[in-house]
Amino acid sequence: MDKLTSTARCSMLILLLIALPACQLLNKGQFDKPADETRYGQQKAAQIMAVTPLVENEPLQQYINHVGSWVAQQSSRPNLPWRFGLVKSDSIASFALPGGTVLITTGLFALLENEAQLAAIIAHDVAHIDSRHYVKALKKSDWQNLLSNGLPVGRDFDADRNATVFLARAGYDAYAMLDILTTLSAIDPNADEMTYLNATHPPAEHRLSILVAEMDAHSRQFENGQLNTDRFLRFAR
Amino acid sequence: MLAPATVFAAQNAIVIRETTAFEKPSAGSSAQFKIKPGSSVDVLAREGGWKQIRLSNTNQSGWVRSYLLRENNQYRTAETDSKADSRGFLAGLVSLSRQVSGFFTTPSASTSEVVATIGVRGRSASSATGNNPPLFLLNPQQITNSNADEKQLSLLEGYHSSAKTSAQFAVKSGLRARSLPLLGGS
Numbered sequence: 001m002d003k004l005t006s007t008a009r010c011s012m013l014i015l016l017l018i019a020l021p022a023c024q025l026l027n028k029g030q031f032d033k034p035a036d037e038t039r040y041g042q043q044k045a046a047q048i049m050a051v052t053p054l055v056e057n058e059p060l061q062q063y064i065n066h067v068g069s070w071v072a073q074q075s076s077r078p079n080l081p082w083r084f085g086l087v088k089s090d091s092i093a094s095f096a097l098p099g100g101t102v103l104i105t106t107g108l109f110a111l112l113e114n115e116a117q118l119a120a121i122i123a124h125d126v127a128h129i130d131s132r133h134y135v136k137a138l139k140k141s142d143w144q145n146l147l148s149n150g151l152p153v154g155r156d157f158d159a160d161r162n163a164t165v166f167l168a169r170a171g172y173d174a175y176a177m178l179d180i181l182t183t184l185s186a187i188d189p190n191a192d193e194m195t196y197l198n199a200t201h202p203p204a205e206h207r208l209s210i211l212v213a214e215m216d217a218h219s220r221q222f223e224n225g226q227l228n229t230d231r232f233l234r235f236a237r
Numbered sequence: 238m239l240a241p242a243t244v245f246a247a248q249n250a251i252v253i254r255e256t257t258a259f260e261k262p263s264a265g266s267s268a269q270f271k272i273k274p275g276s277s278v279d280v281l282a283r284e285g286g287w288k289q290i291r292l293s294n295t296n297q298s299g300w301v302r303s304y305l306l307r308e309n310n311q312y313r314t315a316e317t318d319s320k321a322d323s324r325g326f327l328a329g330l331v332s333l334s335r336q337v338s339g340f341f342t343t344p345s346a347s348t349s350e351v352v353a354t355i356g357v358r359g360r361s362a363s364s365a366t367g368n369n370p371p372l373f374l375l376n377p378q379q380i381t382n383s384n385a386d387e388k389q390l391s392l393l394e395g396y397h398s399s400a401k402t403s404a405q406f407a408v409k410s411g412l413r414a415r416s417l418p419l420l421g422g423s
Contacts, residue, residue, distance in 0.1 A: 045393070046385030052375065054392055061396040069403035074414065078400060085393045091375040101393070105375070115410075148377040161420050171412035175286040178304035186253050196375045212302075214420055215286070216264070221417050222286065228410050 031098075037135055038081055038099030044143065045085075045101040052087040055106060061086060063235040067115060068102060068122045074169035075130040084122060091196040092184070096125035096159075098134045107193050111183050112236070115228030116167065116176035123163035123170075123177070124156075131158060150200030157202070160211050164222065173225030178215065181208045250290070250306040252276045258299025262287035269299040280306065 031037040054061065061084075068084035080100035089105040096102055102125040112118050128134065133155045137146055150156070160177060167174040184204035187194055201207075215222055254274050260266040262284045272278070278290040281298065288306055291298040398406070407414075 042390055043385050046387060046390045047383050048380050049389035049393070050383040050386035051380050052373075053386070053389055058396070062398065065396045065398040066403045066406040069398040069400060070407040070412070073400050073403065081397075083393050083397055085396065088373065089375050090372040093375055144377070144381045147381060165417055165419050169415050169417050171407065171414065175303055178286070178302075182253055182304045183307075192372055192374055196377075218420055219286065226410070226412060228412075231410055 031135060034077075034080060034099060036099075037132075038101075041097035041099035041101045041129075041134075042083075045083075045095070045097045045103060048095060048097075048103055049085070049087060052089040052103075052105065055086045055088055057086075060235050064104070064118065064122075067119055068126070071119050071123050071166055071170050071172075072100070072126045074123075074166040075126050077130050080129070082126075090193050092187070092193045093196045093200070094121055094125055096128035096134065098129065098132070098138075100129060102126065102129070109236075111187075112180065112232070113229065114176065115232040116172040116226065117180045118232060119167055119170060119172045120163060120174075120177040120180050123166040124159045126166060127159035127162035128155065130162065131155075133159070148199065153202070156207060157210050160207055161214055164211065164215060168222050168225060171226055173227050174215065174222040175225070176227065178208065178211060181211065249293070250278050250280050250288075252278060252301070253305050253307055256301050256305045258290065258297070258301050260299060262289070262300045266300075270297055272301065278306070 031040065064086055065084045069082050072078060072080070072082040077100075082100045082102075084102045084104070086109055087103050087105055090107045091105055092107045092111065094102065094104045094108055102122060104121060108121060109118070112121070128151070133151050134146060137151055137155070160181075164174040164177050167177060181204045184197070185208055189198060189203075252272050252274055256272050258269045258272055260269055272292070277293040279293060280288050280290055282289040283303060284300075286303050287300045288303045289298065289300050290306070404414075
């Protein structure tokens with residue numbers, strides 16, 4: 001009996017020794033498998049949703065998932081377990097959690113005018129996840145810092161650029177990305193709802209100036225996209 | 238006369254920032270006239286990232302970048318309430334639990350570029366209008382200190398749309414996937 005207990009203790013110690021470095025690696029964003037990345041992102045999403053819970057509107061949530069999943073299929077990581085949620089917060093923000101989870105606040109959603117703009121918001125976050133921006137940033141920073149201050153300079157410009165392509169690949173009007181950035185740039189930057197976005201993203205004005213130039217240079221590939229305004233309004237109302 | 242790619246019944250829109258109207262949907266065409274932010278225009282047609290507009294109550298028309306306009310009409314049909322955006326364009330979303338009571342102002346900007354500002358109801362605005370519930374804002378510290386809510390995660394899982402389902406949903410509205418390369422620099 002004593003021998004068994006001793007074996008059990010020994011096993012626990014070994015497990016602990018394995019688990020601790022694994023946990024530290026996860027916190028540093030060094031994921032061996034996509035499943036580890038997803039698990040990490042889901043835990044962070046669950047923390048966010050503990051504070052800003054999901055909107056209780058199943059048809060709307062499913063609609064957002066249909067749109068989101070379609071956009072995500074246009075990325076280089078279509079097989080991630082993509083999940084999209086609308087959460088209750090007046091802050092104008094969205095979260096791209098490692099491994100395929102995207103959360104959008106009601107504050108941001110309320111600014112949207114059509115499905116293409118919803119797809120644009122989603123495409124920006126899908127682009128972050130697709131390029132593993134947070135995973136890479138976690139090697140040099142920690143989650144608390146990234147959540148409070150955003151990604152390193154340049155990542156959002158990259159995500160905007162890739163988002164327009166994901167939108168066009170999905171058949172949406174990629175100019176919707178410019179539409180929503182224009183809306184953001186026109187909001188009073190001192191509004192409380194903008195505090196989080198201001199802390200975590202470059203000014204929308206700056207993002208616009210870069211993206212307009214990029215889209216102008218490739219205008220042919222952005223022709224004839226759809227806005228899907230009617231369908232958006234059916235679900236959003 | 239041939240109509241451009243998409244023709245609208247004339248819709249009313251507001252110009253978000255100072256811009257130039259061009260003769261054709263191209264910045265390479267000749268500049269027609271300048272438009273001030275906050276100007277009301279009728280949208281006549283859309284082509285790519287451009288919209289053909291006519292300044293309200295005038296015969297001046299031209300093409301401007303579509304993202305510089307905010308259209309009103311599509312939301313005007315929605316039933317509005319006292320919290321609705323005064324411009325009307327957000328009114329259709331009020332039922333969602335949004336409590337934006339926006340306002341449209343043109344600040345006395347000192348910069349050369351004047352931008353019309355969308356007001357989102359913040360503390361300063363709420364104190365001016367009164368009767369607004371408190372804002373529910375993100376607090377990163379509160380988030381990192383919270384315990385993961387597994388029930389919310391399960392709920393989120395239930396909304397999942399598979400690749401097949403989302404493709405069917407896309408096709409239903411006429412969306413078709415296209416093969417396009419990423420832009421340079423990615």
